[in-house]
Amino acid sequence: MHKPVSIDELQDIIRSAEKVRACGAGTKPALSRDATLTTTGLTGILEYEPSEYTFTALAGTPLSEIRDALAKNGQLFPFDPPFVEAGATIGGTTASGLSGPGRFRYGGIRDFILGVKMVTGEGRVVFGGGKVVKNAAGFDIPKLVTGSLGRMGVLVELTFKVFPIPETWTTIRADFSDIGQASAAMIRLAMSQQELQCLDLEPPGRVWLRIGGLSGAVAVRTERVRTLLQNGDSSVNVETFSDEDDVKLWSYAREFRWVSDNQSLMKMPISPTQVTLVEKLIGQSDFESTRRYSVGGNVLWLAVPRTVTGEAIDQLCQQLGRPALALTGSWSDPQRGARHGHVFAGRLLSVFDPGSRFLMSPTA
Amino acid sequence: MSAKPESAVARNVAAFFTELRRIYSADQILTNNAQLAPYESDGLTSFRARPCGVVLPETQQEVIDTVKLCHRFEMPFIARGSGTSLSGGSVPIEDGLVIAMNRLNRILRYDAQQRVAVVEPGVINLKVSQHVAADSLYYAPDPSSGPVCTIGGNVAFNSGGAHCLKYGMTSNHVLGIKVVLPDGEIVELGGDSLESVGPDLTGMFIGSEGLFGVALEVTLRLLPKPEKYYTLQAAYDSLEKAGNAVAMVIASRLLPGAMEIMDRLSMDAAEAASAAGYPKDAKAILIVELEGTTDEVEAEKPLLHRVIEESGAYIVEAARDEEHRLKIWKGRKSAFSAVGRLSPDFIVQDGVVPRTKLAEALAEIDRLSEKYKIRVANVFHAGDGNLHPLVMFDGREEGALHKAEELSGEIIRLCIRLGGSITGEHGVGLEKKMYLGEMYGEDDIEFMHQLARSIDPLELSNRGKKLPSAVPPALLTRGAHPLETAGVIFRD
Numbered sequence: 001m002h003k004p005v006s007i008d009e010l011q012d013i014i015r016s017a018e019k020v021r022a023c024g025a026g027t028k029p030a031l032s033r034d035a036t037l038t039t040t041g042l043t044g045i046l047e048y049e050p051s052e053y054t055f056t057a058l059a060g061t062p063l064s065e066i067r068d069a070l071a072k073n074g075q076l077f078p079f080d081p082p083f084v085e086a087g088a089t090i091g092g093t094t095a096s097g098l099s100g101p102g103r104f105r106y107g108g109i110r111d112f113i114l115g116v117k118m119v120t121g122e123g124r125v126v127f128g129g130g131k132v133v134k135n136a137a138g139f140d141i142p143k144l145v146t147g148s149l150g151r152m153g154v155l156v157e158l159t160f161k162v163f164p165i166p167e168t169w170t171t172i173r174a175d176f177s178d179i180g181q182a183s184a185a186m187i188r189l190a191m192s193q194q195e196l197q198c199l200d201l202e203p204p205g206r207v208w209l210r211i212g213g214l215s216g217a218v219a220v221r222t223e224r225v226r227t228l229l230q231n232g233d234s235s236v237n238v239e240t241f242s243d244e245d246d247v248k249l250w251s252y253a254r255e256f257r258w259v260s261d262n263q264s265l266m267k268m269p270i271s272p273t274q275v276t277l278v279e280k281l282i283g284q285s286d287f288e289s290t291r292r293y294s295v296g297g298n299v300l301w302l303a304v305p306r307t308v309t310g311e312a313i314d315q316l317c318q319q320l321g322r323p324a325l326a327l328t329g330s331w332s333d334p335q336r337g338a339r340h341g342h343v344f345a346g347r348l349l350s351v352f353d354p355g356s357r358f359l360m361s362p363t364a
Numbered sequence: 365m366s367a368k369p370e371s372a373v374a375r376n377v378a379a380f381f382t383e384l385r386r387i388y389s390a391d392q393i394l395t396n397n398a399q400l401a402p403y404e405s406d407g408l409t410s411f412r413a414r415p416c417g418v419v420l421p422e423t424q425q426e427v428i429d430t431v432k433l434c435h436r437f438e439m440p441f442i443a444r445g446s447g448t449s450l451s452g453g454s455v456p457i458e459d460g461l462v463i464a465m466n467r468l469n470r471i472l473r474y475d476a477q478q479r480v481a482v483v484e485p486g487v488i489n490l491k492v493s494q495h496v497a498a499d500s501l502y503y504a505p506d507p508s509s510g511p512v513c514t515i516g517g518n519v520a521f522n523s524g525g526a527h528c529l530k531y532g533m534t535s536n537h538v539l540g541i542k543v544v545l546p547d548g549e550i551v552e553l554g555g556d557s558l559e560s561v562g563p564d565l566t567g568m569f570i571g572s573e574g575l576f577g578v579a580l581e582v583t584l585r586l587l588p589k590p591e592k593y594y595t596l597q598a599a600y601d602s603l604e605k606a607g608n609a610v611a612m613v614i615a616s617r618l619l620p621g622a623m624e625i626m627d628r629l630s631m632d633a634a635e636a637a638s639a640a641g642y643p644k645d646a647k648a649i650l651i652v653e654l655e656g657t658t659d660e661v662e663a664e665k666p667l668l669h670r671v672i673e674e675s676g677a678y679i680v681e682a683a684r685d686e687e688h689r690l691k692i693w694k695g696r697k698s699a700f701s702a703v704g705r706l707s708p709d710f711i712v713q714d715g716v717v718p719r720t721k722l723a724e725a726l727a728e729i730d731r732l733s734e735k736y737k738i739r740v741a742n743v744f745h746a747g748d749g750n751l752h753p754l755v756m757f758d759g760r761e762e763g764a765l766h767k768a769e770e771l772s773g774e775i776i777r778l779c780i781r782l783g784g785s786i787t788g789e790h791g792v793g794l795e796k797k798m799y800l801g802e803m804y805g806e807d808d809i810e811f812m813h814q815l816a817r818s819i820d821p822l823e824l825s826n827r828g829k830k831l832p833s834a835v836p837p838a839l840l841t842r843g844a845h846p847l848e849t850a851g852v853i854f855r856d
């Protein structure tokens with residue numbers, strides 16, 4: 001595996017190889033299995049100006065390193081990236097387009113990326129976007145490469161917008177008797193003016209919420225959320241967690257500690273109003289699974305036994321009219337279901353990667 | 365691939381119109397001079413071009429058929445919303461076709477539970493928020509032209525507004541777009557979920573200034589309306605102090621919805637227009653707006669007041685009620701149009717600088733203003749470092765426009781030098797494309813050309829905009845948009 005330490009070296013590697021697949025730390029094995037090079041030699045925060053709310057880092061920089069630097073200045077990643085403890089890099093996270101539960105409040109990784117420097121399939125260095133929080137010049141290449149899974153090029157340098165850390169956090173957990181009630185409560189809270197940081201649903205009936213803000217307001221806000229959750233039904237059990245407990249609960253969710261070693265993890269974007277349907281369809285399928293709905297029901301994290309086939313996932317995708325992305329496990333193609341806009345993507349790819357260097361042949 | 369559309373069009377123009385009449389009824393095709401006049405220019409008013417015709421489609425199919433026809437005849441075209449672009453972006457292509465999208469103004473689907481609305485591109489920005497207001501939802505991007513500009517135009521320019529600091533621009537609020545590519549191919553980009561799989565094609569389309577084809581349907585993300593706003597206006601005896609106050613608010617870890625600054629000259633303008641009642645001796649006004657749940661905003665208030673006090677504000681006035689709040693915003697949002705009272709013509713710039721360089725940028729603009737002996741008013745989105753210097757001149761004076769443009773160019777270059785951008789929200793259009801190559805390298809520009817040609821090899825869709833290639837037509841004059849003069853919209 002190549003491990004370039006400079007952009008020149010990276011260009012040479014790309015130009016002289018027939019096929020190139022970049023990876024970061026390899027925390028999403030379904031996406032990095034065929035990797036021929038790692039960006040972990042390109043590491044470090046290049047610029048960080050807290051008062052600008054922006055930082056620029058090399059692609060191989062571990063998220064944890066950036067998180068710590070941000071935390072020292074009272075700031076965080078607003079998109080709450082997953083796999084931080086596992087060692088994920090900022091480049092790998094961008095290329096896989098992943099955000100965590102905290103993206104509910106302000107937006108996902110695609111909403112906070114500002115600039116990118118990358119090397120294309122022809123070994124060209126391309127710069128897109130900018131280093132300031134607002135910029136309407138040029139094409140939005142930074143957004144395009146978010147989620148591009150290494151197909152557009154090897155990301156080298158990334159600039160992001162960040163936000164201040166709320167003074168305090170509180171987690172609220174509510175238990176409902178079934179998925180219908182839980183999903184209704186989730187939608188009620190998502191439509192409310194409570195400005196939640198996270199809103200997750202753990203089937204069959206558990207809703208998780210997180211509030212962030214000034215300590216002076218947390219108690220009142222928690223009470224209001226409790227009222228909304230119970231919606232007149234005091235039999236709904238509501239618990240709150242703070243300090244270390246709060247931190248642990250979200251780290252457990254974000255790091256996917258709830259997924260066991262013999263399961264594969266998939267991400268499936270859905271709509272909040274589909275949650276009960278998803279539960280029904282999965283109930284009818286012939287595999288067991290563990291699930292967590294996140295971002296107010298806009299994403300399903302689905303953990304299935306390693307033995308489940310791509311066809312079974314494709315079928316679910318088709319029933320729901322949604323795509324899916326495998327993060328762990330072994331798949332001929334980690335991207336399942338229909339691909340929208342492939343004509344548009346294909347034309348852009350003819351410029352980013354005319355020789356299809358970044359296209360790996362599917363393996364069984 | 366080299367294109368020879370002009371010659372092709374010249375030969376085929378009659379045949380083209382014969383085919384066009386098969387798609388449209390007679391009253392949907394405009395060709396005579398009087399009908400075409402309103403479509404010759406846009407909000408910038410400096411650039412003019414005469415299209416060969418304007419079509420007024422009422423259905424998506426008509427748009428698709430038109431684009432296919434244009435492709436067959438190699439006829440360049442531009443989709444047009446309300447024509448409020450401030451960068452020449454909606455100026456037609458000389459002898460090309462204008463596809464006016466205003467009649468595609470239906471809200472196709474609205475799902476409050478999902479917090480999503482699917483709209484046609486001719487829907488007016490403000491209409492979306494009005495449509496969903498009963499559920500206490502809103503569409504966040506709030507350009508000052510909101511009462512008239514269209515979602516299609518917003519998408520093409522990635523438009524912003526006063527509230528971008530917290531919730532971002534148009535691209536942060538669009539989940540999916542159905543597009544007819546310049547050769548008639550239909551693609552669906554993104555979807556209706558906040559999450560997606562694969563490259564962010566929706567994000568790539570937004571801000572492409574019409575070069576990638578015509579948006580037919582746009583899926584918007586809606587947000588719950590903030591429960592409470594708290595708006596205060598602080599007066600300073602120097603612009604620098606106001607700029608520093610912004611840095612102090614940021615450092616305090618508050619995250620206001622908006623932070624806006626007006627300088628003395630823009631206050632004078634606003635005063636002349638509407639007796640807004642700004643302190644007479646203030647050199648700068650800072651508007652800060654907190655928004656959120658009532659309890660959170662109540663808890664943030666004292667913190668904000670402490671910071672503002674420490675920043676050296678000598679008058680601090682908080683909005684007493686919603687009416688007062690709207691008055692503060694009206695003063696701010698009308699500042700642009702009000703500048704028309706101080707000067708017959710003005711150029712509005714849109715550069716961005718790193719927030720830490722705000723004071724430096726303002727001092728330099730001041731110096732340039734003295735050097736050129738041209739007045740420059742400043743109204744800007746301070747929280748984002750997005751400047752809107754208004755360079756005033758009198759178009760009737762020999763050489764005045766040229767001098768004003770030179771000064772504007774220096775301001776744009778200043779933004780690039782300080783590590784910022786040539787445009788924060790108004791787009792490159794025709795006006796700023798000669799500066800794009802100074803912000804990006806030559807190779808990057810060439811790459812952007814290649815991307816554009818990969819989508820549109822014949823360069824039919826909004827040819828000549830955004831990317832520096834063709835020489836821009838001569839500038840005529842600049843001033844207030846007719847709708848501004850009428851007080852319908854305000855420049856931001």
Ligand SMILES: Cc1cc2nc3c(=O)[nH]c(=O)nc-3n(C[C@H](O)[C@H](O)[C@H](O)COP(=O)(O)OP(=O)(O)OC[C@H]3O[C@@H](n4cnc5c(N)ncnc54)[C@H](O)[C@@H]3O)c2cc1C
Nearest residue numbers: 445446447448449508514516517518520524574579855856
């Ligand atoms: C007084 C005033 C105040 C303003 N304030 C702000 C502000 O606060 N913030 C801000 O960001 N901008 C502002 N603007 C600029 C302008 O309003 C925005 O750029 C707006 O988005 C343009 O919308 P429109 O419908 O007028 O589009 P047009 O000007 O008609 O078109 C703009 C561009 O969009 C393209 N386009 C239109 N429809 C489509 C479609 N369906 N598919 C593909 N491309 C399409 C056009 O080809 C053109 O390139 C202001 C302008 C004025 C005159």
